[in-house]
Amino acid sequence: MAKNKQQKDEIVAELKDKLSRTKAMVFGNYYGLTVGEVETLRTSLRKNGGEFFVTKKTLLNVALKDSKIEGVNAKELPGGLGVAFGFTDEIAPAKVLAEFSKGHKTFVLSGGVLESKFIANDQVMALAKLPSRDELIAKVVGSIKSPISGFVGVMKGNLRNLVGVLNAIQEKKA
Numbered sequence: 001m002a003k004n005k006q007q008k009d010e011i012v013a014e015l016k017d018k019l020s021r022t023k024a025m026v027f028g029n030y031y032g033l034t035v036g037e038v039e040t041l042r043t044s045l046r047k048n049g050g051e052f053f054v055t056k057k058t059l060l061n062v063a064l065k066d067s068k069i070e071g072v073n074a075k076e077l078p079g080g081l082g083v084a085f086g087f088t089d090e091i092a093p094a095k096v097l098a099e100f101s102k103g104h105k106t107f108v109l110s111g112g113v114l115e116s117k118f119i120a121n122d123q124v125m126a127l128a129k130l131p132s133r134d135e136l137i138a139k140v141v142g143s144i145k146s147p148i149s150g151f152v153g154v155m156k157g158n159l160r161n162l163v164g165v166l167n168a169i170q171e172k173k174a
Contacts, residue, residue, distance in 0.1 A: 029079030032106030
């Protein structure tokens with residue numbers, strides 16, 4: 001159904017709002033997916049602090065024109081355009097869409113936006129392979145904790161050896 005000028009203006013305003021809040025975006029061709037599959041994708045994105053939005057390429061181009069995002073021409077992206085916005089995490093939309101595309105061969109990733117610049121599909125896939133923010137924080141904390149734990153272990157060993165030597169001297173004198 002064709003949209004009137006007011007509806008299109010509302011969609012562009014909504015897209016501008018999302019563009020101003022997003023940390024990263026990933027584009028995908030949703031043609032060939034059922035409504036249930038798209039809802040499954042939306043649900044998994046919501047759980048990860050994101051949102052999936054289906055829009056016309058022309059309306060996205062109008063919204064992008066006023067944003068600071070460079071190098072994106074929605075008309076050049078293949079198929080029907082679905083945009084995954086990541087509001088809390090830069091990696092989450094890439095991870096969710098990459099995982100979804102593994103189970104749905106008709107869903108094809110077609111690039112994304114990170115740090116206000118267009119990134120190609122291979123860069124989106126590389127981004128999807130990165131560990132999550134929580135995993136990275138855990139690795140950093142583990143790296144910081146490791147030398148301290150080793151030092152504590154060495155000191156415990158020295159004290160244990162000292163106690164062993166003192167016990168041996170006491171037994172010899174007794």
